Amino acid sequence: MARQQGWLALILALAIAAGALLMSFPLQLGLDLRGGSQLTLQVLPAGTVKKVEKEQLEAVKDVLERRINGLGVAESTLQTVGDDQLVLQLPGEQDPSRAAKVLGTTALLEFRAQRAGTEREMQGLLRLKRQAEAVLNQRRTRVAASVQGQPEPAKASFAAEDLAKALTGLGISVPEGATETEQLELLLDAVNRKVVALYEPAQLTGKDLTGAGRQQQQTGTGWDVTLSFNREGGEKFAALTQGIAGTERLLGIVLDGRSISEASVGPQFKAAGITGGSASITGNFTPEEARDLEVQLRGGSLPLPVKVVEQRSIGATLGAENVRTSLVAALSGLALVAVFMVVVYRLAGAVAVIALSLYALFNLALYALIPVTLTLPGIAGFILSVGMAVDANVLIFERVKEELRDGNTLIRSIDTGFSLAFSSIIDGHVTGLISCAALFILGTGLVKGFAVTLAIGLVLSLFTALTCTRTLLRLLMSYPALRRSTYFLPAAQLPGSAA
Amino acid sequence: MTASPDLKSAATQAAPSPRFRISRYRRLAWGGSGLACLLSVIGLVLSWLNPAIQAPLKPGLDFTGGTQIQIERQCERGRCPAITAPQVQQQLARLDLPAEKGDKAPNISSVAVQLLDQGQSIVLRLPALGPEQTSVVIQKVNDLAGPLNKAGTSVDTIGPTLGLQLLQGSVLSLLVSFAAIALYITARYDRIFAVLALVALAHDVLITCGVFAWLGLILGIEVDSLFAVSLITVAGYSVTDTVVVFDRIREQKTLLGSLPLEEQVDVAVDATLTRSLYTSLTTLLPLLALIFFGGSSLFWFAVALTIGIGVGSWSSIGVAPTLLPVLARR
Numbered sequence: 051m052a053r054q055q056g057w058l059a060l061i062l063a064l065a066i067a068a069g070a071l072l073m074s075f076p077l078q079l080g081l082d083l084r085g086g087s088q089l090t091l092q093v094l095p096a097g098t099v100k101k102v103e104k105e106q107l108e109a110v111k112d113v114l115e116r117r118i119n120g121l122g123v124a125e126s127t128l129q130t131v132g133d134d135q136l137v138l139q140l141p142g143e144q145d146p147s148r149a150a151k152v153l154g155t156t157a158l159l160e161f162r163a164q165r166a167g168t169e170r171e172m173q174g175l176l177r178l179k180r181q182a183e184a185v186l187n188q189r190r191t192r193v194a195a196s197v198q199g200q201p202e203p204a205k206a207s208f209a210a211e212d213l214a215k216a217l218t219g220l221g222i223s224v225p226e227g228a229t230e231t232e233q234l235e236l237l238l239d240a241v242n243r244k245v246v247a248l249y250e251p252a253q254l255t256g257k258d259l260t261g262a263g264r265q266q267q268q269t270g271t272g273w274d275v276t277l278s279f280n281r282e283g284g285e286k287f288a289a290l291t292q293g294i295a296g297t298e299r300l301l302g303i304v305l306d307g308r309s310i311s312e313a314s315v316g317p318q319f320k321a322a323g324i325t326g327g328s329a330s331i332t333g334n335f336t337p338e339e340a341r342d343l344e345v346q347l348r349g350g351s352l353p354l355p356v357k358v359v360e361q362r363s364i365g366a367t368l369g370a371e372n373v374r375t376s377l378v379a380a381l382s383g384l385a386l387v388a389v390f391m392v393v394v395y396r397l398a399g400a401v402a403v404i405a406l407s408l409y410a411l412f413n414l415a416l417y418a419l420i421p422v423t424l425t426l427p428g429i430a431g432f433i434l435s436v437g438m439a440v441d442a443n444v445l446i447f448e449r450v451k452e453e454l455r456d457g458n459t460l461i462r463s464i465d466t467g468f469s470l471a472f473s474s475i476i477d478g479h480v481t482g483l484i485s486c487a488a489l490f491i492l493g494t495g496l497v498k499g500f501a502v503t504l505a506i507g508l509v510l511s512l513f514t515a516l517t518c519t520r521t522l523l524r525l526l527m528s529y530p531a532l533r534r535s536t537y538f539l540p541a542a543q544l545p546g547s548a549a
Numbered sequence: 550m551t552a553s554p555d556l557k558s559a560a561t562q563a564a565p566s567p568r569f570r571i572s573r574y575r576r577l578a579w580g581g582s583g584l585a586c587l588l589s590v591i592g593l594v595l596s597w598l599n600p601a602i603q604a605p606l607k608p609g610l611d612f613t614g615g616t617q618i619q620i621e622r623q624c625e626r627g628r629c630p631a632i633t634a635p636q637v638q639q640q641l642a643r644l645d646l647p648a649e650k651g652d653k654a655p656n657i658s659s660v661a662v663q664l665l666d667q668g669q670s671i672v673l674r675l676p677a678l679g680p681e682q683t684s685v686v687i688q689k690v691n692d693l694a695g696p697l698n699k700a701g702t703s704v705d706t707i708g709p710t711l712g713l714q715l716l717q718g719s720v721l722s723l724l725v726s727f728a729a730i731a732l733y734i735t736a737r738y739d740r741i742f743a744v745l746a747l748v749a750l751a752h753d754v755l756i757t758c759g760v761f762a763w764l765g766l767i768l769g770i771e772v773d774s775l776f777a778v779s780l781i782t783v784a785g786y787s788v789t790d791t792v793v794v795f796d797r798i799r800e801q802k803t804l805l806g807s808l809p810l811e812e813q814v815d816v817a818v819d820a821t822l823t824r825s826l827y828t829s830l831t832t833l834l835p836l837l838a839l840i841f842f843g844g845s846s847l848f849w850f851a852v853a854l855t856i857g858i859g860v861g862s863w864s865s866i867g868v869a870p871t872l873l874p875v876l877a878r879r
């Protein structure tokens with residue numbers, strides 16, 4: 051009896067602890083339950099790196115984390131998944147496309163001097179670039195202007211045949227049905243790559259930056275991105291500008307292999323180069339572009355390129371709807387099982403229902419403690435595990451009934467029932483856990499959530515079905531008034547009094 | 550487990566006359582299961598031959614890769630300006646998408662548009678799009694059928710390579726869990742039991758797949774990674790169910806060992822019949838709650854589990870035990 055009381059005290063203590071735990075640690079809801087976006091970024095091997103190593107994954111993560119902080123998105127989390135993936139979660143209605151754009155760019159900034167003897171080629175390319183930019187810019191501002199009701203600015207244009215000639219001259223095949231805007235963008239991209247080929251190798255890169263900022267241009271509508279270098283970078287920049295000062299050669303600012311700005315350096319810098327350790331990129335940026343570039347430059351360039359391979363976004367109301375429906379399903383599932391148990395197993399069934407409630411309580415407390423982020427499949431795993439948790443009780447009670455039918459006393463039947471059902475219960479739980487392990491090790495995010503909740507459920511149900519039910523049943527059996535076989539089995543099924 | 554003296558009384562009383570003799574119906578049981586398996590195989594093959602599917606089961610977004618956008622319109626007093634799916638389709642097909650990260654923008658002229666709830670929700674199926682391209686598409690729909698309810702929008706994009714990874718992962722975890730379960734049963738019981746447990750398990754998984762092959766053919770239902778999860782869960786559960794009967798046969802071996810195996814099986818099945826049915830029932834009840842109240846996201850998942858567990862309960866009574874005498878004789 052003392053042992054029973056010990057168990058009872060333990061169960062009560064656990065129940066109180068679980069309740070307190072749930073009060074103080076709220077359950078973590080996954081994005082599919084509270085709304086938000088999830089982006090999976092794949093880190094790609096590049097250059098000499100054939101396989102992404104752990105340190106490289108961490109290095110990519112560091113850069114991305116700095117960029118996320120720069121973007122100022124609230125409560126976002128970035129986690130590594132597997133060997134070469136990162137998962138970014140953005141709760142609420144934050145725009146995932148902006149984050150994807152900022153995170154997905156390598157942002158390798160280079161300062162390069164133009165090679166001697168390429169002046170004429172450069173001029174031709176820049177003329178094309180300015181013209182294409184002017185037309186594209188005008189399109190962009192015209193859309194904005196028509197919204198704001200401002201008069202349209204003077205027209206820039208690019209004659210169709212000139213455009214076609216320029217494109218073929220650069221060796222670009224235009225896809226069929228491409229609009230003029232698309233053709234212009236293609237041209238611009240090709241020119242920007244071509245320009246880079248005219249530069250010497252990089253003498254100064256974004257590594258030497260200490261900060262980045264942005265400011266509106268004094269003339270014009272665009273934005274500039276300002277840069278400041280560390281001492282070494284400042285010296286390199288001075289040397290670089292000194293070398294080309296007063297010549298026709300240009301200083302190129304190259305981002306991810308595309309020229310974003312070309313500047314001439316005046317003869318007054320011939321003596322010492324541009325000193326002071328700062329510079330600005332006049333790239334005619336929109337405010338958003340300037341902001342994004344600033345964030346990327348501050349965060350540093352990515353050691354390896356990344357690619358968005360998965361996006362899942364769920365609106366907040368859809369998430370709330372998911373919570374509501376799964377809550378209803380879980381509660382009605384529990385209720386159905388409870389009714390079934392009480393009808394079929396009477397007093398023992400009622401005890402099982404109490405054990406089942408404890409099971410649900412412990413389960414939720416463990417979710418809060420570990421913590422398990424609850425997702426929709428996770429809740430499904432929980433609901434399913436409720437059904438499986440009762441299985442153990444059914445096996446035991448059927449065994450008890452059998453013993454009673456054979457004319458054994460109640461107490462003895464209960465003890466035998468528990469000990470004989472034990473081996474099938476263990477088998478069932480072990481095979482269930484094997485399936486969970488396979489799911490957890492080989493599955494992905496969604497599947498893992500289900501496997502974790504189901505596995506926790508299986509382990510817990512061993513405890514509640516065996517220990518809780520048994521302790522409670524024993525406790526009840528210590529009251530003679532309850533010690534009646536008819537509380538377990540209809541009288542008709544009991545063997546006659548003669549047995 | 551424990552050699553309890555109570556065993557004797559239990560077994561000797563049940564032994565002479567099991568109320569229900571499964572071996573009498575075994576031809577019927579085999580016939581029924583055989584027919585169901587045959588129909589399942591036919592469904593899988595038909596689906597494979599179907600030019601629109603070309604796979605045993607119709608693969609969903611998770612496995613093929615692609616983008617699915619579900620959009621909810623904001624309508625005053627529940628009435629939205631009428632639009633039709635072809636209208637939206639034509640407009641979207643003409644849309645220019647920005648190139649993303651140097652990759653060419655995918656051709657979305659094959660966009661599939663579906664209207665739900667009298668045009669209140671729009672579901673789009675597209676090739677895999679980048680996040681920026683996705684927002685361009687949503688913006689276009691906003692222009693066409695807006696205003697949209699931003700909180701009611703959901704986007705799922707699975708890159709093509711990730712889809713393949715998911716598929717391989719699902720198949721691999723299915724096979725690994727089969728093998729691990731077989732090893733466990735062999736260690737705990739006997740090779741014959743392990744073979745039978747696997748036969749029952751294969752039977753359950755095959756029929757569940759078969760039903761979804763037919764659902765895919767007739768209703769266009771697709772399978773996703775949750776379906777793979779349900780198959781693995783069914784596999785685990787099927788074995789749990791089958792083991793209860795085997796455990797009983799082993800337990801009564803010392804007492805009934807002299808009887809013919811058919812007799813032993815009949816006694817074991819009869820003794821465990823109620824609990825087999827009840828354990829399945831207690832698992833099916835929460836699943837039914839999920840089907841009726843769980844919302845659309847988990848509906849087909851719950852259906853797959855319900856079918857699998859229902860069939861699993863049947864195979865643990867009618868298939869695995871009745872095959873034991875046949876197999877043991879060899």
